[in-house]
Amino acid sequence: MMFEFYLLTFLLIIVCFIVIASLKIGISPMPSSKASQKIILEYLKQLNNSNTIIDLGSGFGTLSIYLAVNFPNRKIIGYELSFFPWLISIILKKLLRLKNLHFYKKDFLKENIKDATLVCYLYFEGMKRLENKLFEDSINTVIISNTFSFLNIKHKKKVYTSNLYQTPIYLYMT
Numbered sequence: 001m002m003f004e005f006y007l008l009t010f011l012l013i014i015v016c017f018i019v020i021a022s023l024k025i026g027i028s029p030m031p032s033s034k035a036s037q038k039i040i041l042e043y044l045k046q047l048n049n050s051n052t053i054i055d056l057g058s059g060f061g062t063l064s065i066y067l068a069v070n071f072p073n074r075k076i077i078g079y080e081l082s083f084f085p086w087l088i089s090i091i092l093k094k095l096l097r098l099k100n101l102h103f104y105k106k107d108f109l110k111e112n113i114k115d116a117t118l119v120c121y122l123y124f125e126g127m128k129r130l131e132n133k134l135f136e137d138s139i140n141t142v143i144i145s146n147t148f149s150f151l152n153i154k155h156k157k158k159v160y161t162s163n164l165y166q167t168p169i170y171l172y173m174t
């Protein structure tokens with residue numbers, strides 16, 4: 001009985017940390033749905049290049065893991081600001097022994113994201129900040145965005161998931 005109480009308290013504290021971090025960052029670590037992941041994978045297969053893929057805000061790491069499994073010969077990097085989702089992602093990476101996958105607890109806005117294919121599932125303000133970074137750092141690359149679009153950059157393609165939510169997945173080439 002006592003053990004359950006401590007476990008529940010511990011889990012509640014973790015949830016509180018995740019909620020507080022989400023409020024500070026502006027978005028929760030909600031993972032892309034399976035349907036969205038499949039469209040992102042299809043886009044990446046069609047592009048047919050082999051450069052590094054960066055997941056901008058990797059959350060619990062599920063999208064990055066899915067990509068690392070599907071592209072065993074490509075390097076996949078995930079940047080995540082929120083501590084517990086990042087911790088869970090590195091535990092999953094270790095358990096699955098994915099050598100081509102790397103998670104960093106870092107703000108991607110402060111990192112060099114040039115020369116990589118970018119994937120993201122952010123929020124309105126996050127997309128604005130990313131768009132500014134693309135202009136400031138003169139980044140010319142491919143960006144795949146789940147749900148949210150850029151304000152000024154025009155998408156090359158837009159595909160909706162076939163599930164209930166009909167989520168748009170945007171393809172950009174800057």
Ligand SMILES: C[S@@+](CC[C@H](N)C(=O)[O-])C[C@H]1O[C@@H](n2cnc3c(N)ncnc32)[C@H](O)[C@@H]1O
Nearest residue numbers: 029030031032057058059063080081107108121
């Ligand atoms: C909705 S989740 C997406 C998770 C994963 N990319 C996916 O599609 O399954 C967005 C994540 O981005 C993270 N995030 C937002 N801005 C960030 C930044 N500037 N640097 C690093 N992570 C960021 C949030 O903490 C959140 O966990």
